[in-house]
Amino acid sequence: METVLLIIIALSGLSAVSSHAERQYHFVSEAKTMSEAQRYCREKHTDLATVDSMEVVKLLNDMAGQHNQAAWIGLHDDRDTRRWSMSDPSFYGPGQTEFRPWRSGQPSNGHDEQCTLLNSDGTWVDNACNYVTWVICFDVTGPNAAFVITKSSMNWTDAQSYCRENHTDLASVRNQTEYQQIVDLLPEGGWYWIGLYRDSWKWSDGSNSSFKYWKENEPNYNALKVCVAAAFDNSGKWEDLDCGVEKPFICYGPVPVSMQVIKVRVKKPNGVDLNDQAFLDAMLVEAKKNLRAQGLDDNVQVAWRKQPDGQVFHEEEEKKRDELYLKVDALCPESYRVNSPDQIRLLAIADNFQRQYSLLYPDHKPLLLCPVNECGERNREETRMETVLLIIIALSGLSAVSSHAERQYHFVYEAKNMSEAQRYCREKHTDLATVDSMEVVKLLNNMAGQYKQSAWIGLHDDRDTWRWSMSDPSFYGSGEIEFRRWRTGQPSNGHDEQCTLLRSDGTWLDYDCNIAYRSVCFDVTGPNAAFVLIESPMNWTDAQSYCREHHTDLASVRNPAENQQIVDLLPEGGVSIGLYRDSWKWSDGSNSSFKYWKVNEPNYEVFKGLCRCSF
Known part of the structure; x- marks a missing residue:
């Protein structure tokens, strides 16, 4: 006989659940300061809420109900943390990322002063990034840096792009020696961009999202330290407030897991290896199909759990009377009882087990299965038992498990191309691996062991999929989201x-998002859009932020009539619109900004279908 322990684990929701992000949001009505709210959320849940889509906005509005005040979310204006454009940590020794010879009274931390200028006298000041001036790049060879003065004037974003294309990056200054090397290169008078910058708006949990949902005339930066609340008297739109104000707040955490255990027992047929991989895979496929048919959704996953001896099936001696068994070689009475949904699921799984067994082993006697405690007396014959744990859960323990992400990783040695690997992973597991933290990197390295070649992960350069900055699907009619000229x-x-320029002749072309052009915003009222030409040139990211702060968003163009409306606004030239390509994507659709490139990667050596290996 063999015993099968069936564990059913499903995702349940106590509060509001975001389906796309697998987060659950918790509204806490007790008023606290931003710091107190953050501490509470980290102790009780995961963190203060990250709001990264209109789906989450709508969900929080529904959850707030009649609550018409503002509540803290996790966004804040970080005016203290600066980083270098050259982000490779191996380039810096202890303390070198923190070297700062600021001029007296600097940085002033104005909300728009996010980039760093070096004066010819050697002192540094913070300044608005759109200021146009000269540039210091550098070329890096191992631990060494050679500085290059560029007398072409440009803003900080263009300077960064220029240095990355023609050298290594905008200059980092790690110590007094490098500081002096730069000063010695400079003529008297003048200001120069270096690579130090401040990425102002940050989410408490470190998420990287460009989504914004500000109220009109927000943010207004009326406090020295600014945090963000969602105003539920204004559709959950955001306002900035002094972080010391006490407000209700919204936390998020993982969607809770519920577990149910069912045990079954079958007699081992002669000549059948129950650890045969084809047999095991077929059982998993059928078990999941049946669970779906019983009403469980895709949050339920299926995997075999290996025993300590490395086998799936494990022999045992004892039988326990309080377990629900399946018995082989004895027909059930027609009148046996079915008392619960668990037993209904069990019987259906047993039926699928029989069917798959017959397909795999057509020459063997068919299995006859039924619950022992519903069929009468158990067979008390002394016989050796084999046990297998069938776990319907993301964390099954077959291979390496990432504790923070509740994923299990499986290393497949059979060589395949990217498409074949993706198809295999989706058929046998969930998808190709998403690597979104150093914890996962270390786990995969440990799992790879002595394997020293490359292996596919799920990251690829998608050069065909374009999306609109205005992401609300209710704004678009049938086919309108795909309109292109x-x-x-x-x-x-x-x-x-990766961004889109609409020319004065009505045609579109893709362009480098760092180039500054005029832009078109729009104001949306119900299904209607009013387009607004913005004459000030700015790069695409700045244009998106400006449109979201002062209008609804960068313009979407849904049909030929709207395309013509924009053309009628234009003199010669072109304008940025809201269509963009988010190039690097994970196979499973995960949204992660984590990167772990080798030096000089990515190098874009192929035109299309660029995918990434690890190890």
Whole structure:
């Protein structure tokens, strides 16, 4: 006989649950300061809420109900943390990322002063990044840096792009020696961009999201230290407040897991290896199909759990009377009882087990299965038993498990191309691996052991999928989200051409998002859109932020009539619109900004289908 322990684990929701992000949100009505709220959320849940889509906005509005005040979310204006454009940690020794020869009274931390200028006298000041001036790049070879003065004037974003294209990056200054090397290169008078910058708006949990949902005339930066609350008297739109104000707040945490255990027992047929992989895989496929048919959703996953001896099936001696068994070789009476949904699921799984067994082993006697405690007396014959744990859960213990992400990783040695590997992973498991933290990197390295070659993970350069900055699906009618007016030969899909320019002749082309153009915002009222031409040139990211702060968003163009409305606004030239390509994507759709590139990667050596290996 063999005993099968069936564990059913499903995702349940006590509060509001975001389906796309697998988060659960908790509204806490007790008023606290931002710091107190953050501490509470980290102790009781995961963190203060990250609001990264209109789906989450709508969900929080529904959860707030009649609550018409503002509540803290996790966004705050970080005016103290600066980082270098050259982000590789191996380039810096202890303390070198923190070297700062600021001029007296600097940094002033104005909300728009996020970049760093070096004066010819050697002192540093913070300044608005759109200021146009000269640039210091550097070329890095191992631990050594050679500094290059560029007398072409440009803003900080263009300077960063220039240095990365023609050198290694905008200059980092790690110590007094390098500081002096730069000063010795400079003529008297003048200001120069270096690579130090402040990425102002940050989420408490470290999420990287460009989504914004500000109230009109927000943010207004009326406090020295600014945090963000969602105003539920204004559709959950955001306002900035002094972080010391006491407000209700919203936490988020993982969606809780419920577990149910069912045990079954079958007699081992002669000549059948129950540890045969084809047999095991077929059982998993059928078990999951049946669970779906019983009403459980895709949050339920299926995997075999190996025993300490490395086998799936494990022999045992004892039988326990208080377990629910399946018995082989004895027909159930027609009138046996079915008392609970658990037993209904069990019988259906047993039926699928029989069917798959017959397909795999057509020459063997068919299995006859039924619950022992519903069929009468158990067979008391002394016989050796084999036990297998069938766990319907994300954490099954077959291979390496990432504790923070509740994922299990499986290393497959059979060589495949990226498409074949993706298909295999989706058929046998969930998807190709998403690597979104150093914890996962270390876990995969430990799992790989002595394997020293490359292995596919789920990251690829998607050069074909474009989306609108205005992401609310209710704004678009049938087919409108796919409307395009590309110029002949466009989009060219260069790896750095991820944004869209609408020309005065009505045609579109893709371009480098760092280039500054005029832009078109729009104001949305119900299904209607009013377009607004913004004459001030800015790069695409700044244009998106400006439109979201002062209007609804960068313009979406849903049909030929709207395209013509924008053309009628334009003189010669072109304008940025809201269509963009988010290039690097994970196979499972995860949204993670974590990167772990080798030096000089990515190098874009192929035109299309660029995918990433690890190890």
